[in-house]
Amino acid sequence: MLTLCSLNDIPEPGSKGFKFPDKSLFAVRARGEVFVYQNSCPHLGIELNWQEDQFLDYDDSLIQCATHGALFIIESGECIAGPCHGKALKKLGSKIENGYVVLTEEQVQN
Template sequence: MTCIYTSSEKVTPLNYLCDKNDLDEGKSRGFEVDGVQLLAVRRVGQVYVYQNRCPHRAVPLQWQLDQFLDASASLIQCATHGALFLIESGECIAGPCEGKSLNPIDCGEDAQGIWVNLPERD
């Protein structure tokens, strides 16, 4: 298992998300890792991962399997009420949760694939 080190010298295991070739440029995909629903988007070569939960109603965002983006593929869109989120920050810029944000998930990419660091659960 690949690990990262935090400032307190604790070892935090990384969770494998997918092969880096399984997330194409300008596309989104949904995942479940250790019971946590996630969405991942690749934009301009960078991978962004968020918890798949709208901050307005705590519902999943996709309208179909792996469909999290608006028609222009430039924003994440909630299928329930149409809220729009910036891919780079998760901030809602239109809709009933405007000003709130999606929960970001730390992620990284290497030759083996895309990895996520899930937050500790209570």
């Protein structure tokens, strides 16, 4: 397991990005839960954000790709609008443990 950050490092609602040598991830905190995804739009494979830790739309209700405006459901990563409609972000298993956001899948090498 890999600890990403303290739960307090992610605003509610809000998001936070993480860079690793071989991957870029982000976490979204909403409605008392945290969801972790690979930071790669299914449309072009580029990172979703253009500003640090900014992955949500204007009212923090959907994940938004800054390049073409694709919108994704926070809980599932499913694209509901934009050029990748019907595709989904790659979701990683995570949990909150002792106040920290922890990956439960060995997807990231540190």
